Amino acid sequence: MKSVQDAANDSALDVLRSVWGYQTFRGRQHAIVNHVAAGLDALVLMPTGGGKSLCYQVPALLRPGCAIVVSPLIALMQDQVEALHQLGIEAAYLNSSLPAGEAYAVEQRFVSGDLKLLYVAPERLLTPRFLDLVARAPVSLFAIDEAHCVSQWGHDFRPEYRQLTMLHKRWPSIPRIALTATADPATQEEIIERLQLDDAEQFSSSFDRPNIRYTIVEKNDARRQLLDFLDGHAGESGIVYAMSRKKVEDTAAFLRSKGYNALAYHAGMDTETRALHQRRFLREDGIIMAATIAFGMGIDKPDVRFVAHVDLPKSVEGYYQETGRAGRDGEPAEAWMAYGLGDVVNLRKMIESSEADDSRKWMERRKLDSLLGYCETLGCRRQRLLASFGEVMANPCGNCDNCLNPPEAWDATEPARMALSCVYRCGQRFGASHLIDVLRGERTERILQLGHDTVSTFAIGRDIDSNTWRSIFRQLVSHGYLETDTHGGLRLAEASRTLLKGEQTLQLRREQARVRRQRRAALSNPNSPDAWMSADARLLFDALRALRTELARAQSVPPYVIFHDKTLREIATSRPESLSALGTIEGIGPRKLAEYGNQVLDLISAN
Incomplete structure (x- = not known):
């Protein structure tokens, strides 16, 4: 006899296969889905492209009610909803792009339980009107996407995210899943603190994007x-x-x-x-x-x-x-x-x-x-x-x-000391271009006017070309030996003392030589996903992309919500001859097979 956990595992896989057309979960997706479907809170750290959306979309189909997805951008909401519609899932969004009549209709569908996922911006979610709707609607879970927006130190800070703790206070029995692809350790701690996720299970996938x-x-x-x-x-x-x-x-x-x-x-x-x-x-x-x-x-x-x-x-x-x-x-x-x-x-x-x-x-x-x-x-x-x-x-x-x-690393101790000395001798207020001219002994009008042709560092670096000097100054700034003022001038940093005194050596990166420009016809990109395709497969792939564009244009949706390029490549290389064979390709679930299968097969036959 199957345990409750085994039954949940089967249900999650059944949903994945029957709706999305994927045979297996990736990484920790399965564990996250089961955890949230069981009604428990989660913090998900997963790289872009790792499949974060499935971590709340699958539980939304497994649990009764409608999942509320907090999303910071209108474009993201629209893309997600269009993709879900292609799968036959009842989903909608509420944002400022909707006319009042359409927004009211979405609200009524939400309250009546006709939706499985509803995407909202944090600003709208926090309004008294929407909170009243939440109190009257069947809600399965709260998904807080782009959770790093809670961090005041982050470049995507959204102050409204700080107020999302009230969801847990008002509806403590509804599970929450917070997700982000961008969070260093300090930001992770801040997400946990600000969203009060101390008791949530943390699921961390590798941040590596090997592709x-x-x-x-x-x-x-x-x-x-x-x-x-x-x-x-x-x-x-x-x-x-x-x-x-x-x-x-x-x-x-x-x-x-x-x-x-x-x-x-x-x-x-x-x-x-x-x-x-x-x-x-x-x-x-x-x-x-x-x-x-x-x-x-x-x-x-x-x-x-x-x-x-x-x-x-x-x-x-x-x-x-x-x-x-x-x-x-x-x-x-x-x-x-x-x-x-x-x-x-x-x-x-x-x-x-x-x-x-x-x-x-x-x-x-x-x-x-x-x-x-x-x-x-x-x-x-x-x-x-x-x-x-x-x-x-x-x-x-x-x-x-x-x-x-x-x-290649090289011993740049002496050139670095020349550069630091030149900064000092010139008064610690000039930019790199002027300092390089001094080091190389260029008698420019400005150098002569300032009397910098008489400083002890004038022309001591004439044997080093300008590009190398630029690299040296850049790395001295990057490594903290030089600082910049508000006008872009360079001055000595505290770290420069030991280097100037000869108490340390310095290894710097030697820049690669410039590569002569080649024309596009002479280039190929071995890192391209199409590089390994045969000529026939490439022709079919192009034809499939044209069909996809035509289908997408007819529905006013982005082409990738119909099929991903990866799915089209697999079709082009395997050339399935039946609906059943086409249905085994990753990314083609029953709904898409029924909707587009015959057109795809006709195109394969014609090519």
């Missing part, structure tokens, strides 16, 4: 370097992050001038344009979105093949979250960044000139220093990245630039 290849290059011509990188991603969807709104606009225009289908997204654009660009990115293939960090949280598009940064982010946490938007489908993807001294100077200036209190500035400095350590590491980037989240990775990953092309 993402991490690459960082020294910024020397960011536009040219970006084009070199994009040459290996022709026709693919991706995101290019920049720090300022102007740079976002300029980058999008530049990419369009080079033949790329690029759009811009930032908070300064009008709401209608932002919504249009986001909708196009989600529903069309091959679009590159140039954006500030205003774009991305809650974007479920699974086939984003790359995320590029042309400016340094503010923290490891932000970098991890932004790069995590690539490769949500588990297929190979790339995270690329061009990083230079100017980025470090600008971010340090932003921190010091902000109106934040001292404790906030200290935290921002600490976060930036951690990111700089990641950028400058000579070891495996993935090991360093995971360590930021309290996770130990025993062996190098073999899928980052440092593993694939190990950097």
